[in-house]
Amino acid sequence: MHRFASESMQNIKPSELDIIWAKAAELTAQGKDIVNFGIGRPDFDTPAPIKEKAVQAMNKGEVHYTLPRGMEELRQAISDELKQRHDVSYDPASEIMVTVGCVEGITCLLMTVLDPGDEVLVPSPMYPFYWGWAEFLGGRTVEAPLSRENGYQITEKALEKAITPKTKVMIINTPCNPTGVCQEMGGLKAAAKVAQRHDLLVISDEIYGRLTYDGVEHISLTSLPGMKERTVLTTSFSKAFAMDGWRVGYLAGPAELVKDMDNAHLRASTCASVISQYGAIEALRLGEELVAPMRERLEKRRDLIFDMVDQAPGLSAVKPRGAFYLWLEYGDVGMSDMDLSLYLLEKAQVAGISGSAFGASVKRGMRLSYATDRKTIEKGMKRLIAAFQNL
Template structure:
C-alpha cells in the first residue's frame, strides 16, 4: 500500500485549497444559483482581438515563440509602459511574457525567495501570494489593513513589520478583494520606508486600468528610485476581458528578469502563441474597449454600493478593480457562516472575507463583474436573507 501522505512535499501539504473556488463549485451545482464569487469579466473578448487570434491559427502560426515572448508583443508592452507610466523598459531584456499574471508572480517569488526569507503581504489580498511564498520555502508575513484606513498599507505598519529576513513586499493595488487603491502620496510614503533597504517590491498591476476616481492610477515603479527595486506584474485578463487566454507579463531590472526568465524557460517554455498574437492586437486597438467596460463596471459599482448600504451593511467605497467588500459584522455571523447560509437559503454565492486572510473575517467579497440583471436579483435575494436573520 502506497503511503501518499509520506510522499508529498511538506511545502505542498501546508498549502490550503482556494477559499474562492469552494463556493464557486458549490454554486455551479445549483441550477438556480447566482454566483458573484469569481472575478471574471462577463464581457466577451472584443472581436478584433479574437479575430487576431483566429487569423494567427489560419496562418499556421502555431510554433513556439522565444522564451521571452513574441518580439512584437514585448515591443507593444514596452510602448504601453511608456504611455501609461513614462517608464522605459528594454523589450529584449526586461519584459517577460507569461501564462497570466499568476505565473509572473510565482516566477518572481521563486527567483528571489530563499527558505526562511520573509515576504510581506498586505491583507486582505488575493489568495495566491501566501501559498506561492510557502511553496518557495519563504515565510509569509501578513500586514493587516483596516476599513478605517480604507484598506491601504500604512507606512507605520510596513516599518514595524520589516526584519533582517524581509526579502519582498507584495503591493497589490488596486486591491482584490477590497477594491482599495493607493494614491501617489500614499505610495511615496511606502517608498520612503523602503528607500534605504534591500527589499524588492512585486507590484501587482492586474487591475490598473479599472479605477474610478478622478486621479489616475500610479505604478509604484514610477516613483523616484523605485524602478530598480520593483517587478511590475500585469496582464490581459481583467482589462481586456481575456481571462481564458492566459496571458500576462512581468517587467523589471534586467539583473532580475534574466533569472525570472530561467524559471519560465524550464517550467513553461513560452506563453500560448495564439494568445500572444491576440495580445498584440489588444494593446494596439483595445483602449476604447477598456473604457467601455470600465464605464459599465462603474455603473454596477455605484448600484451595488447603494444597495448594500440600504440593506444596512457598512461598506467601504471601492475605487478600483470590480469588488465590493462589505462588513457583515452586524449580522453576528462569521464570514464563512454568512456565505454558507446565503448560498443554501437564497442560492447566492459570495466569498468569505476570511479566504483573503484573517483580517478579512467579518466581511464578504462580492464581484460586480456580472450583469445588472444578475446584480439586481442577487441583491433582492440578499435583502430577503438579511431580513430573515
C-alpha cells in the same frame, strides 16, 4: 494527499474561495438559481478584433514556440504602453518578459528570489493566492493588515509592524482584489519608503490598473522616484481585455533579475501561447477603444451595487474605485464569516467569498464580484440584504 506529495505541497490548504466556488457549482448543478458574486473574472466576451487577430495568426501557421521572453513585437508594444501610461522606460530586449498570465510571472519571480526562511510581506485583505507561493518555496507570507478607518490605504506603520529581518519581498496590489481600493499617492509613497528603508524587492501587481472609476488615474509604483530598480511590475490581459482564459500577461523589471528569471520561466512554461501573444498585440494596439466600453459598464454596475449596500441597514462598504469587487462590511452576526457565506449560499442562494479567504487576520467581510449583469446584481443584492435582515 497522495503519499508522494511533497511536505510543502501538503501544507498548502485549499482556499475558502475554492470551497465556496465548489459549493456554488454543486447547488447550481442541482438546479438551484444561485447568484454567483464569487467569480473573479469579467463576464464580457473577448473583443472581436483580438479574437480575429489570433485566428488569422493560427490560420497563417503561427503555431510554434516563440522566444521564451515573448515575441519581439509584443514586447515592443508593452514597452510603448508602459512609457505612454506611466512615463517609465523599459527596454523590450532585456527588461520585459511575456508570461502565462500574472500568476506564472509571480511564481517564476518568487522561485528566482526566495530562499527557505524568507518572508513575503503583503498588505491585507489580499488576493488569496499570494498566500502559498512563499510557503511552497520554504518561505512565509506575512500580512500587514490595513484598516477600514483610513479606507484601506497603505501606511508606513502598518507595513513596519509586519517587517522582520527576514522580509525580502513586498507585494503591492492596486487596484486591490478584494477591496476595489486604489492606493492614493500617500499609500504608494508609504510602500516606497518602507521598501527603500528595508531594501525590499517589490512586486507591483497592477492587473486591474486599467479598471479605475470616478476618473481615478492608476499610478504605477514603478513611476515613483527610486522604485523602478527595485520593482517588478506584473500584469496581464485577463481582466481589462476579458482574456482570462487566454493566459497571457507580462512583467517588467530590472534587466539582471529578468535574466535570472529565464531559468524558472523556461521550466514553467517555455513561453506564453503564440496565439494569445498575437491577441495581446492587438489588445495593446487598440487599447482604450476596447477597454473603455467595458470599463463604463463596470462603473455603472459599481454604482448600482454600492448604492444598494449604502442604503441597506447594517451593511456598508468603502466605495470601490477600481477592479470589479465590493468589500461588504457588516456587524456581529453571531457566526464566522465562512459560516455566514455558506449560510447565505444555502438560504439566499447568493455566493459571496468570506473575508477570511483574503488573509488570516481578516475576521469579517465578504467579497462580492460585480462583474455580472445589472439584473443579476439587483436580484442577488435584494436576496442578500433580505437575508441579512432576517439574521
